[in-house]
Amino acid sequence: MKKLLIIGGSPRPNGVSEELIRQVKPYFIDCKIVEYNTYKLAPAPCTDCRFCEQHAGCANKDLDIFFxxxxxxxxxxxxxxxxxxxxxxxxxxxxxxxxxxxSARFKRGAKPPIAKPKRVGVVIVSGSNARQCADYMTATLRQSFTVLNGEVTARYYIPGTDRGQYTFNNIELQKFIHQLRGEGAGR
Known part of the structure; x- marks a missing residue:
């Protein structure tokens, strides 16, 4: 059975990001779904201690199960x-x-540092029209996953959430799902 990892970045359990998670999950009923909210996860920041340059993993063990x-x-x-x-x-x-x-890739020579390839999607919501920010955030993940044996294949952006001037676009949601799963014309 394939696995979908959902990484939530919103502190609001009834916010737009969480509503979109609820909308996406039914499309992955054939997968094991594992979900983390980064606010509940409360990750410690990277301190550039350089442990990972010599060892697998991180000196800080708070994200071991997540990883x-x-x-x-x-x-x-x-x-x-x-x-x-x-x-x-x-x-x-x-x-x-x-x-x-x-560090696994560039200091210890692991190619790739993660064995299993991944398809990655990002859903971004913003209070105002912040499309340029959403583009930059997506580009950040694209660059990261080139090293992590993954590819950002899908994005769904919803602006205007602060004033309630947004709609859930079912066509865009379907496109996001198909691109993430690698199905249909969006392949």
Whole structure:
């Protein structure tokens, strides 16, 4: 059975990001779904201690179980609001902790540092029209996953959430699902 890893970046359990998670899950009923909210995960930041340059993993063990699920996933879907033009701090801390894999690749020669390839999607919501920020956030993940044996294949962006001036676009949601799964014309 394939595995979908959902990484939520919003602190709001009834926010737009969480609603989108609820909308996406039914399309993956054939997969094992593992979900983490980065606020509940409360990751410590990377401190550039350089442990991972010489050893597998991280000196800080708080994300070990998360990274086991991360490595085992076939699909990874990020759901995040835009905070101050970028990812919220806990999600940014998780991304910074990808350093363990960059060190595995570039310091210890692991090619690739994660054996299982991944299809990655990102759902970004913003209070105002922050398309340029969403583009930058997506580009950040694209660059990261070139090292992590993954490919960002899908993005769904919803602006205007602060004033309630947004709609859930079912066509865009379907496109996101098909691109993430690698199905149909979006392949």
């Amino acid at each position: 086991e699920d991360f490595e085992d996933a076939d699909y990874i879907a990020f759901f995040t609001p835009v905070y101050n033009n970028f990812f919220p701090a806990p999600l940014k801390a998780v991304i910074d902790r990808f350093q363990r894999y960059y």
